[in-house]
Amino acid sequence: MSLAPKQLIDFPRAVPDSAGIPQSVRDEMLIAPFNDADFSQSLIDQHGDKIAAIIVEPLQRIVPPAPGFLEMLREQCDKHGIVLIFDEVVTGFRFSYGGAQQFYGVTPDLCTLGKVIGGGLPAAAVVGRGDIMAHFDKSKVGEEGFLMQLGTLSGNPVAAVAGLKTLEILRRPGxxxxxxxxxxxxxxxxxxxxxxxxxxxxxxxxxxxxxxxxxxxxxxxxxxxxxxxxxxxxxxxxxxxxxxxxxxxxxxxxxxxxxxxxxxxxxxxxxxxxxxx
Ligand SMILES: Cc1ncc(COP(=O)(O)O)c(C=O)c1O
CATH class of the missing domain: 3.90.1150.10 (Aspartate Aminotransferase, domain 1)
Structure with missing residues (x-):
């Protein structure tokens, strides 16, 4: 939803980027313009208790965050118990070895990684706070809280080797x-x-x-x-x-x-x- 909308309707309504997305998905989302701290703040003030998570690319497509924008999101998420998710599928490992989050000095609760983490082969990862990641482990959270995570390419050893090598190259001096x-x-x-x-x-x-x-x-x-x-x-x-x-x-x-x-x-x-x- 609203990844690259052609139709520019008023915020915070979401626009489907694809056919086949049920209306109920749109109704569960609020979209804020990147870098507009006042708008995001007003949405959080209005809906704070009902917002489960805020997801943002820390550098949105090509647009860098305005000073204080990511910090404001972090602060508001802490205040309202909202999970802050950075999509670092594109930014991960490019700006620094610790990703855009290290570069900008703002740590999310969860982060998605792809592309570079597999050295160009199919691999992706979700990383984050231990208490959230525990939901992938039934022995920690029990049947009720368990989130099943598996797939054909999960743990793909060829992609893992390519990813590890890429990370090793990135750690080399210079x-x-x-x-x-x-x-x-x-x-x-x-x-x-x-x-x-x-x-x-x-x-x-x-x-x-x-x-x-x-x-x-x-x-x-x-x-x-x-x-x-x-x-x-x-x-x-x-x-x-x-x-x-x-x-x-x-x-x-x-x-x-x-x-x-x-x-x-x-x-x-x-x-x-x-x-x-
Ligand atoms: C910012 C961003 N997030 C997520 C994705 C999707 O990643 P994947 O293809 O690993 O599902 C893309 C794909 O290009 C992307 O640009």
């Missing part, structure tokens, strides 16, 4: 510095060539995960992102492809495998694409 430097180099290329040619734009995100948005003002949430000049973005991405750089339409992720030569080629392609749009 890994995060290199990841950041690679991302920063690409960010700088976008910024300098687009600025030089007078294209109004914002580079939104973190050096390890960001995108270029063709817009004339600061981007604070999803609605800002979709109000940007997406046709220009598509043109730009196409021009980059024609110069040998495949940039995802969603966002750019920095990788450790990039070489100086890759960065030079990327810079040249960005310079050429900026000329062509």
């Amino acid at each position: 890994a995060y510095e290199k990841l950041m430097a690679n991302g920063q180099a690409v960010m700088d290329s976008f910024s300098s060539h687009l600025t030089e040619l007078g294209h109004a734009h914002e580079i939104v995100g973190h050096p390890t995960l960001f995108d270029v948005i063709f817009i004339g003002h600061k981007v604070e949430n999803y609605r800002d992102v979709i109000s940007a000049d997406t046709a220009k973005n598509a043109l730009f991405n196409k021009a980059l492809r024609q110069h040998g750089i495949f940039k995802s339409p969603g966002k750019t992720y920095a990788g450790l495998a990039l070489t100086e030569e890759d960065l030079r080629q990327t810079d040249k392609a960005i310079a050429a694409a900026a000329q062509e749009i």
Whole structure:
């Protein structure tokens, strides 16, 4: 619900992103705009006792949290006994070895991880507070509180080995510095060539995960992102492809495998694409 809604109805109503979602699901959810602390606060004031959990990406798609936003959620969840869940499927292990939660200094009660945790193979994890995780263990919570968790790929040894190796590589000295430097180099290329040619734009995100948005003002949430000049973005991405750089339409992720030569080629392609749009 409301992951990437095309229809922008008033908050806090949820919009289904897919067919087949029962109305009852929508009725169980409240949606708040990311980074709007006052709006979230007013929803919590109004419904605090009935809210089971707040789920948020600590950096939402590409938009970083405004100072104090995640802290406010943490504080309110503690005050009202609400479970704070960070979806770190995308952010996990990118900004620091302890995830976005370590990077921003706000610890959720539960956290979801995917992608990098399996080193690119199918693996995902739910991690969190011991008393909540105990619900996966019948011997701790009894029949009533037990939550069954199993699946074809649960404990998949091949994905586990790939994930462990990835984590070992990330722990090597200098890994995060290199990841950041690679991302920063690409960010700088976008910024300098687009600025030089007078294209109004914002580079939104973190050096390890960001995108270029063709817009004339600061981007604070999803609605800002979709109000940007997406046709220009598509043109730009196409021009980059024609110069040998495949940039995802969603966002750019920095990788450790990039070489100086890759960065030079990327810079040249960005310079050429900026000329062509
Ligand atoms: C923020 C976020 N959460 C969750 C998911 C879903 O993860 P999975 O494919 O492991 O179910 C995605 C998928 O891209 C995602 O971007």
